[in-house]
Ligand SMILES: [Zn+2]
């Protein structure tokens with residue numbers, strides 16, 4: 387793609403060194419969230435700053451950075467209260483007009499708005515491939531545990547895809563008691579075990595029995611629906627303890643669905659969804675990554691040139707790859 391020529395006062399122009407393919411890109415790829423032909427896709431990246439706007443104070447050319455995939459202003463009432471995922475001016479790279487028409491990062495260069503607010507400097511370059519996930523899935527998984535977590539809590543995660551695994555490693559890093567991961571794919575469950583969780587195969591055992599067995603018949607204090615499907619939410623409600631919090635990083639775009647509201651009410655469960663509040667949690671996650679306590683790069687299954695993007699999207703859509711990383715120089 388041509389190098390962008392317009393860099394506004396609060397923007398930075400970033401040379402993309404690595405970019406990753408995210409499950410959200412597939413919504414655009416299969417047009418369930420339609421984008422116009424010619425849209426540059428992608429929103430997970432690390433890069434090197436080549437130019438900064440006149441008002442940028444925290445960064446200079448040569449800095450290695452990553453950035454929040456959701457671009458928020460950092461100054462509105464919601465951003466100031468830590469709810470940047472609901473910033474009224476919120477935009478997302480590479481998801482077309484509906485998300486603010488911000489060109490994506492599956493390209494050689496990208497313009498990053500509100501650079502001082504949305505970018506983070508990479509201090510430990512040895513961890514760069516782990517940092518690649520800080521601006522999106524890792525912080526998304528982390529927040530899904532962290533925002534209602536107390537030390538020692540039992541955490542249950544429904545879905546061992548990339549976001550579920552990020553929630554898993556976050557729960558372990560935060561010092562949770564029992565961390566249980568529920569899925570039906572043995573390879574994904576094995577990955578969850580490698581991150582320190584107890585794997586529950588829903589094809590073989592009843593997840594509610596298994597989680598209650600592990601928690602002295604209490605249930606999980608924090609539950610994560612990392613799938614975004616009504617059956618996952620139903621499982622989340624069933625495995626939850628009384629007074630639990632269910633956090634939903636999985637995306638729901640339907641307007642309504644049927645829920646076991648009686649159980650939800652009786653157990654006194656809190657439910658939270660929404661896009662990640664990246665500005666609130668990115669610094670915590672960055673610190674844990676650079677100190678080696680969160681190591682998401684082990685999820686990378688394929689490294690490919692950007693010239694192979696068509697094949698990569700195809701493989702990822704067919705669930706033949708856990709996580710694909712692009713090198714834009716190839
Ligand atoms: Zn994403």
Ligand SMILES: [Zn+2]
Pocket residue numbers: 458459460461462463464465466470473474475
């Ligand atoms: Zn804002």
